[in-house]
Amino acid sequence: MIKVVIVDDEPKLRQGLQTLIPWENLGFTVTAAAGNGRDALKIVEEEVPDLVIADIRMPVMDGLQFIQRLRSAGHQMHCIILSGYADFEYAKQAITYGVAGYLVKPVNIAEMSATLKLVREQIEEERLRREWYRTEVTNRELYLRRLLAPQEKTEDPAKLRSRIREMDLLWSHYEIVVISPRVPEADRPEHLHQLSAGLKHGIEGRNRGLVTVIAPYVILLLNSPLHGRQRRDHLYGEIRSIAGDTRFIAATGGTVSEPELIYSAFLKAQEAVKQVFFSAKDRLLEPERTLFAAPEFPREAGDRDEKRMEDLIFRLYYSLDAGNKTMVLPLLNEAAAFFIQQGQEEDAVKQAFFFLSNRLIHKLTAASRIELKETETVSRFLNGIYQQDYLSDLLEETHRFLLEFAEDAGPKGKEQEIKQMTGFIHRHYAEDLKLSTLAGLLNYSTPYLGQLFRNKTGEYFNTYLDKVRIQKAKELLAQGMKVYEAAELVGYTSVNYFFSKFKKYEGRSPSDYKNP
Structure with missing residues (x-):
């Protein structure tokens, strides 16, 4: 029987429709009735009828608003509109919502019965189509599972091709994509089912291929290759929108042109999933692609x-x-x-x-x-x-x-070591002080200590030493000491070299610091 819900704010009309129309003879059964669209929405969610008969004029929510809400919620049941007015504008708007009939009140029983017969034929045809589709897809899905298993060498290739053609699986290209939810083992079956159901609409519903589940994967067999980063990213985005907050890995086994090669592509996709640790994040993984291209390290005898x-x-x-x-x-x-x-x-x-x-x-x-x-x-x-x-x-x-x-x-x-170094410099600046000397004292390599010193003081070692020496020389010159004497006392053996360093850091001659 085809289930019907009647929606009308007039109790007599609701009762009249239920008693005057020969529902069972026409193949229908009235499961519920409501006085306005808001109440009817709740009933529809519970009853899930095949047909809704609704009045145009009702309080709270009228018939057109009610049908609009049904369509927005994704309900595809048939609808018949009743109206007390022969208003073409209502009819036009009702047509945009895909109504199956538009009848003027008071309802003519013969006219209603004729409309119901047409609706019944449409519903029965749709049911047959859905059943055929379910059977066909199920058969194809079962055969896909066979193609995803190792092929027996004794199998006749001609018979295999013939069966594939019967299943409408003889395509010019095949691309296998496997999707593995990253969830605890106990939760995996539920997530596989939800992901598979969501992908069927976009893949099978748009004739892009088939979807099946072979734990721990949801598997897509696509009839068009995913050439180019844009197409792969688009598919990955589709999967992500369906997966929601569920983390997952998705990998392709590449494109093949022969159905006998689907299994090998399936193995490549599984291998790509196993290598996800080495791959780029948030992308459809590809066979033999890793994030790091390891440089060649020479391997010498004795294994180094x-x-x-x-x-x-x-x-x-x-x-x-x-x-x-x-x-x-x-x-x-x-x-x-x-x-x-x-x-x-x-x-x-x-x-x-x-x-x-x-x-x-x-x-x-x-x-x-x-x-x-x-x-x-x-x-x-x-x-x-x-x-x-x-x-x-x-x-x-x-x-x-x-x-x-x-x-x-x-x-x-x-900090203690740098303090030791700077203190040592201030005490021994007049000597032939070298970085290598300090490195030996502190048990460091010379390059390492030089880098450490610069990071901590902001100066190269020799620059720091020069600045300490020049500062000491300024003090000696201010006390009246001769330039060559000051140069020698702060550690410079060449007066000319002392002059060049002094001018570099102070911008003037050492003589300018001598007291008159």
């Missing part, structure tokens, strides 16, 4: 990977400890490329970054002469390495944390 790892740790420590922030991220990227070239998978790369970060934290702490404690911040960072979904996020977080940690740990030990 361990030495290269130590070298990376040393250079990172050097940059962090010297405050050379610009070098840290490039070195982390180099480390990532090195790990990738070694063929390491996601877990191994995360473990390598855990080891590298832990070593750096301990070296930074030891160099600053403070005790490393198992702080919550350090533990959270190190454990968080294993929670990162993308290598790019892991690099960004590692970069951020190491810079902050080096900055926090650095001054506590380095």
Whole structure:
């Protein structure tokens, strides 16, 4: 039976329609009635009728407003409009809402019955069409599942092609896309169903291909290749709008032109999903595409990977400890490329970054002469390495944390060392003082100490030494000492060199500072 809801503000007319029209003989059953459009909306949500018969003139919400609300809410049931006025304007507006009939009150039973017969034929035809479509799509979906399984070598290619043609799956191109919701295992079935249902409308409803579910994936078989970044991004946007807040990975296996190759494309798409950690974020992944193109590291006999790892740790420590922030991220990227070239998978790369970060934290702490404690911040960072979904996020977080940690740990030990260095300069400026001398005293390499000194004082070592010497010379000259004597006492063996330095920093001759 076809379900009907009657909406009219006149109780006698509602009752009359229910009793005078031979509903059952015509294949209908009246399931409910309402006195205005607002009440009818609630009934429609509960009953989901196939046909609504509504009066034009009603209080609270009239018939046209009611039908408009039905269409806006996505309801596609048939509608018949009743009106006490033979008003063509009403008829025109009703037609825009896709009404099945427009009858003038008082209702003529014969006319109503004739209209109902036409509506019944339309509804039955639509039901047959939907049933055929469901059956056809189901058969095609089942056959798609067969194409996504390894093909038996004994299968006759001609018969396979014939069956594919029968299923209307013989296309010029095929592109497989797999979508994996990133949700707990217990919630996965529900998310797969919701995602699949949402995608069917845009893919199958627009004749763009088929949608099926083979856990843990929703699978799209598209009949048109996703050539170009714009088309891939558009599809990714469609998936994201349907997925809502649910995180997911989507990957294509590339375009193939033979149905027998669909399975191999499916395998490539699955492999791309597995490599998501190495890929760019918020994009449709592609086969054999990673975010990092690892440079070639020469591999010598005896395997020097361990030495290269130590070298990376040393250079990172050097940059962090010297405050050379610009070098840290490039070195982390180099480390990532090195790990990738070694063929390491996601877990191994995360473990390598855990080891590298832990070593750096301990070296930074030891160099600053403070005790490393198992702080919550350090533990959270190190454990968080294993929670990162993308290598790019892991690099960004590692970069951020190491810079902050080096900055926090650095001054506590380095300020004392810089104070020692500047004090040493002020005490020994007249001697043949060299940076290498201080480096030896403080147990640092000369380049490292030079970088550290500049970062902390804002001056190169030699510039700082020259300025101290010139300041001391000014004091001696002001006391009446001769220029050559002052030059010698502050550490310059050449008077001409002293003159050039003095003029460089003071802008005038040493003689100008002598008392008359």
